[in-house]
Structures are given as C-alpha cells and as structure tokens.
Amino acid sequence: MATLPNPLPRLATDPSGRGLGLQLPPGRLIDTTYDGDWHEPLLWQSGKAAAPGTWKALGAPAARVGLLPVLLDVGGTQGGLENWQLMPERMSYPGDHDAEELLAEYWEGNAEDELAEEVEPFGPEWPGLAPAGRPTAAPDSRAASVADSLTDGARWFKVPRLALVPARRSADVPAAIGWTGPLNYENDVARLCAVLRSWEDRFGIRVVGLGFDLLVVSVAAPPATVAEAEAVAAEHFAFCPDNILQNGPDSLRGYAKELVGEPTWSFWWD
16 A cells, blocks of 8 residues: 555654654554564554543644544454454555445445335435535544544543554545454455545545444534435445444434534444
C-alpha cells in the first residue's frame, strides 16, 4: 500500500515527539501483526485512556506532521491490538478502487429478492451514489466533538486510547494499520477505505474510532431529510449490511430515519 514517509520510527529515540514538534505522553509503538512483526511501526498508541480534549490536543498537531488520530477501544473482549489480527500486508491502496463500482458490487451481492422489504424503497439494482450533504460543522471540529463523546465510557468504547497513524487521509487509517474488523465481509479493507474516501468528499466524514470489529466516523454534512437519508442508507447497506440486518431496525427505511442530522455513523460486522 502506498504511503507517505513514516515519521513513527523517530519516536523510538524521541518518545515525546519533540523533534516533530509534538508533546506526546508516554505511549508505545506497535508493529505486531497477525503474521509477525511489521518492518516499521504501524502506529503510536497512548499509554493512558483518552479523555475529552485529548483528540484536539494531540491529534491536531500530529496531523500536521503526517500522523492522523484515531481512537482505539482496547477494553473489548478481544483486548489490545496484539489480539486484533492486523494484516497490513494484505491491504491494497484505497486510491486504486472506485467507490461507486465497489458499492454497486456490494449492493448487488446483498440486495437479493428475499430482502425486497428490507431494502425498500430500492430494489435489487444499485440505486447510485447519494448526493453530497450540506455541512453543519467543519469536518475536523465535528471529529473532535465525536471523539470526545467516545471518551465518556458510556457510548461504545470501554477503554479508548488515542493512536497516531501515518496515513494520507483519515479514510485510509483502517487500511494503513491493516485493520481486519470486516474480515468476514471484505478481506481487503482498502476497498472499504475507498468508500470512506468518497464519504470524506461528500459528507465530510473522519474515521474517529476503531474497535476489533467496530468502525465509528464523524459526519460534518449528514443527510437533512428522510429522502436524503434513504439514499445514504443504501450506501450503508452495501458497505455494511449487518448494520441493518443484524444490528439495526431490520429495514433500510427504518435505519434511514436514524441518519437524519446524525453526526456519528457506526458500523459493525458480524
């Protein structure tokens, strides 16, 4: 996978990051993957749980040197990243894929005849991309707000730790670390990151949090009406059908109502 030069090796001898213009708390570099140690650090992870304000205080300056922030939940049943089965060697490059082609492929593979009621008002033919949303906040400000909401221990994340990842853009973070949360659905997470890139462009999303099989993104331009939300919900169904069929209201229409004005999207794969 094509990446920018990785600043993380410098933290091995300069753990505070002062040479990069940072002031990092104690943390550790992680290079452990499912297939053994990676040839360079995949990410830096803070040694203590993130608190409100951590994202803005550490993530914003780190982004200026090519390290993008993401919260990792290390308090789930799978524990820390050493148990997450990271597989960076299996990832392609998100920029090599077309988001609409991928969504059409996923849709046509999942919107089968027996799910006619679940995917109404659409049918088995891919309905096309949803139009871009209208911003209700600046993307990075919305990301900081959503990140803070994940640090209170009450919403999804039990033990959130801030991580810094060398990546070109926020949408690329899952593939950059070799995250395999959707492994039963998509083996090459870079393909899903191509969709996230499209959502960055159209809805101002940022990848804010990752659990073992959970992805949380902030949304700066969420759908404002039910009709807009239904078009977005179709993309969510293609991207992660479990959101609707196993972990939601069991219908695309019902799921869409929850997306109107919603600043946070989450995805879970069985």
